[in-house]
Amino acid sequence: MSDHILEMRHITKTFPGVRALSDVNFAVRRGEIHCLVGENGAGKSTLMKILSGVYPHSEFEGSIIFNGREVRFNGIHDSEKAGIGIIYQELALVPEMTVFENIMLGHEIRRGIVVDQNQMIKKSEELLKRVRLSINPTMKVKDLGIGKQQLVEIAKALSRNVSLLILDEPTAALNEDDCDNLLNILRELKGQGVTCIMISHKLKEVLSIADTITVLRDGQTICTMDRKADNVNEQVLIKHMVGRSIENIYPPRESKPSDEVVLEVRDWNAYDATLGRKVLNNVNFRVHKGEIVGLAGLVGSGRTELARSLFGNPDGYHLQGEVYLKGQKCSFRHPKEAIRSGLAYASEDRKRNGLILIQSIQYNISLANLDGVSRNGIINEELDKQTANEFVKSLLIKTPGIHQLVMNLSGGNQQKVSVAKWLFVGPDLLIFDEPTRGIDVGAKYEIYTIMNQLVAKGMSILMISSELPEILGMSDRIYVVANGHITGELDARSATQEAVMQLATQY
Amino acid sequence: MNELRTVLRKNVREYGMYFALALIMAVFTILTNGRFISSRNMANLLNQTGYIAVLAVGMTLVIIIRHIDLSVGFLSGFLGAIAAIALAQWHWPAWAAILLVLAMGIAAGILTAFPVARLGIPAFVASLAGWLIYRGALMLVTAATGTIIVPNESFNAIGTGYIPDLFPSQTFLPELHKTTLIIGAIAIVLFIIGQINDRKRKMQYNFEVLSAGLFTAKLVFISAILGFITWILAGYNGMSWTVVIMLAVVLVYDFITRRTVIGRHIYAVGGNPEAAELSGINVKNITMLVFASMGFLSALAGILFTARLKSATPQAGTLFELDAIAAAYIGGVSAAGGIGTVTGSLIGALVYMSLMNGMNLLGTDISLQYVIRGLVLLFAVIFDVSTRKRKS
Structure with missing residues (x-):
């Protein structure tokens, strides 16, 4: 022995x-x-x-x-x-x-x-x-x-x-x-x-x-x-x-993105006054309807900064450049305005700034779209519960009920609540920051399947991820970010991990 | 029986407070040979609770969004003095003085909120500055005259008057205040109808509801309590205007926090401000709103207190802020933010004031009173924290 x-x-x-x-x-x-x-x-x-x-x-x-x-x-x-x-x-x-x-x-x-x-x-x-x-x-x-x-x-x-x-x-x-x-x-x-x-x-x-x-x-x-x-x-x-073998970690997708441009970003610059440096430098990219665009790059390369600067700029960067959402030029001063215009952002750190852990599933799901369950500012409690129940069912959130506090859920189920929150808003473009961080294999597959269903329905997803296989497996197109610059655009079918890595380490 | 046990266990924190209040009242009733529960003393207790409960309701929201407001005590003292000056020296009608003071309260709340929401100054510091400023302002406006006697009877009625009996009768229940009885009866009927409708709607959606037996028991029990309170109040002068105002504030704020979009936003900001911001909630605006409401309620508390004393003194409002904070904590508000209810804080205020009132009846030494109030606060918070831990 x-x-x-x-x-x-x-x-x-x-x-x-x-x-x-x-x-x-x-x-x-x-x-x-x-x-x-x-x-x-x-x-x-x-x-x-x-x-x-x-x-x-x-x-x-x-x-x-x-x-x-x-x-x-x-x-x-x-x-x-x-x-x-x-x-x-x-x-x-x-x-x-x-x-x-x-x-x-x-x-x-x-x-x-x-x-x-x-x-x-x-x-x-x-x-x-x-x-x-x-x-x-x-x-x-x-x-x-x-x-x-x-x-x-x-x-x-x-x-x-x-x-x-x-x-x-x-x-x-x-x-x-x-x-x-x-x-x-x-x-x-x-x-x-x-x-x-x-x-x-x-x-x-x-x-x-x-x-x-x-x-x-x-x-x-x-x-x-x-x-x-x-x-x-x-x-x-x-x-x-x-307990079962997953043949394919990334579920196949039938739908094809259309040519219609949902988001176009031109010469986008962001300056962080507290850090005293530019976090984004002349960024140009676009996302089509029904497309999953991967945003690859190392941690700290500026991917999350890009997402947040587009999503109403809660960090208060000095911004320069143009953003077009469905052809309309926009400049959002608060996440609220971005959400109203059809943009959603599921943050990378669910526990810190994505969900309200001490509140129930029901409260979290309707949080970004309370207008959808209320009239004249008064909440229709039954409609709110019904909404939550429907999402629990359709996204297979494992919970004894919608009153369960989000902190008692596993990582995968928390992520599903986060997704449900944004689905209830019904955005045109979902920026999904690290969609599967800290989530187990089985739940990952479910999240990927949900993403595929969403783009099949005509939504677009901008996916930020540090996992190269995920970027390659899920995206239609890939942009690589390094040190606040977009260093390259790749077609996901022909891209390799090495190619992405090379672009990500250019600066 | 099993159902009852699980329901009780699930809501031990909520019911614990009601139980504590009932226990305190029972103990004082026994110790004072029934003097405590007499109609006269109950009316007095509720009138005493008025301004603290109003402040505690506002403070509840402030603590829920993870802030604190220390300025409310002297702010209400100062605004009470302004009302007294408007009435006594400028000879304004009561309504004008009240409107002026309420508007000033809202402005003061926004003034406190501004450095907190826009500049990120801790509310403790910002409101401590307010505490000093309003204390000075109160001393300043009362410096020339000292105590200002309020000559306006309709203003003083807010703190000392009772609602008129619309159906005075010497033959039918001559000892009792009929209007109060009718209001109590209406409240019970509305409560029962509301509960039944709520249950029906829940059943329509196939949600879990209490069994018919337990539901009926709950209705009977709460109706009995409402009936008892009504009976006791009707036995003296009926409902006072203070009680009417206090209940109105509690009902309105309870509705706002539980049923409206703004209420959800307030709890979300308290639960996780960053997540709230990213969900499209303007955290700064919510902060401004909550402090503005606190200022408004401080003004209201100042009016109640001034009207009750029929005068404004240079010391008015001393330590009110701490009484309000204590009441809110006894009522189950969490210091970490995001948790707490308006009704809880009302019960907290009642517990706090019952202790004071009961000990005064017993002639307990004031020094001992402070010690006991401190212990009750400590015990309430320990109970709160430990039941919450067990739940999660």
Whole structure:
């Protein structure tokens, strides 16, 4: 029998009304990188919260054997003390504090009653070296890019002398360079004897880094595989994750875009006064009726800025240039005006600025078009409910009812609520920013199918995406953005990932 | 029975407040040998609650959109003094003084909102500036005369008068105020009709409704409470104008928040301002509107308070803002924004004022009164937070 650093045995966890985990067994060998995959809602995060003590011992059944001893954690402090470090998807750094202060936070080195800054900086430098980050530890975290912040987070975990590091979707928000870098560092840490558990939706990345892969589905362990010995590939993983094999990740589309131009943008410039620089530079492009146009580019290239500058400019950029919507010249001063003219924008970060998490599905769906369910400013409650029910049915939103709060839904279902909100407005053009970020494979397919249905009905979609296969698989045409410029236009049928990448890295 | 239990459990937060109010009232009734629940004291309690409830309703909306307004106490004191001056020194008719003061209230609200909405200044700071300014303004306008006695009887009736009995009768129920009884009866009938219609409509759409038995029980129970309140009020002088105004404010604001587009927009801005903005809601305008309404209600509270005292004093309005904030929190408003109801804040104000009134009847030392009010506020918020956690 091989040496296991961790064994979780017969873990069962129930929430009111839902069994999140049932009799899950999960074992991790010492010194390996173990990837945990599964659809959203499969129970991955719940399992890791149990391991890290977020759910105390009294709230679940089963036992945890760590380093050969049964452990009972009653909080994250206990698991940290035992040598388990967890890094969440949403980073837990304090932006206004320096790198070394963040790394040593809660474990400050003291001399008497004062903190010993120099010692802490020195220790931080060593830790940063381990994650190959050559930055000054006295920089503020907010001045770092997200990729570097992620590494600081790992350095912080290492400062606690962890022997088991858990990473919850560490690469979800990173661009490809930062991803590669992060994966390399994980490999190095493995060489230094740190065991890693990594949750990820990116299967390619899982296949490149994992020694062992465990698949969870519906709160149960489906299988644990050795990547090399079992010769695991993407198809196999997807089959285990969804319980069926998805022949084609991108559903075929029958409809063809027409020649009618819905949106035309000419010589569009945006200047961000707070950053003190131009975020968009002479941008020209157009979208036809019934077309899906992909907007590719690296994170920070100006894609989202472009979308928001068109959509009523909530960031207050100084704008220059012309926008024509259905042949009409427009200049929107507020998202409200853009929506009235037939433009919709589903934002990239659903939780932060897309949905109202503490409100119900019903309230979220009608939010952008309350005029559609009211008369003289008074809401017709029944019509509102009926509307929500129809969307829940037609988009297959999985929920006990329309009164469910959006925060209780899985990522895929939240995205569907967001889509429903904009469908109820009935726009001519939907700008869809990262339509499938943080969504599992099965739900992705559903979102793609919905997109196809929409363009078949004559709507147009401008899709912003960081996932190249998605850009290539879903678009009719592709524009590539780099550093605020459109660096190229490609026909999706003939485009390759390499071609897009080359244009995206032109500046 | 099972249904009752699930309904209660689902709405424990909402019903908890009503239960707390009932409990407090019962305890004081026992401790005072029934003096607390007497018609005379109940009328007094409701009149005392008037201006705090009005302020709490406005404050509820302000807190829902994640702001705070500290200026409302001295603003209402200042505007009350302006009304008193208009009546006593300029000899304006009551309606003109009221209109002037209400308009000034709206203007003051917009003035507070401007730096908040347009310049991004925290409302705490902007309204703290208002607190200082209106305090100074109040001292200034009352400096020459000190307390200003209001000579206008029709104005004073707002705070001290009762609605006239249109059907006085010496033979039929001579002890009771008939108009109040009739209004109470109409309210009960409207309530029952509304509930039945609502249930019918829901059933048309195949939505879940209470079973017939439980629904009837609910109707009987609430009607009984409304009837009891009516009976008690009718036993003294009937409904006061203060109660009429307070109920009108609560009904109108409850309707706005629950049933109108503006109400949805207010909750959306509180729930997630960025998402609201991107959904086509003008967050700045909503902020202006909510603060303008707060200013309007501050003016109304100032009128109620001035009319009740029949005079304006240099200290009027002191700490009203904190009483209103406390009432709103007791009533279940969430400090994180986006959650809270107008009716909840009315109950919160009633809980708060019942405590004060009851302890005054018992002759409790004022220092102890503050401690107990503080503990009740703390307990209410803890209860609120813990039930909300369990729900999610």
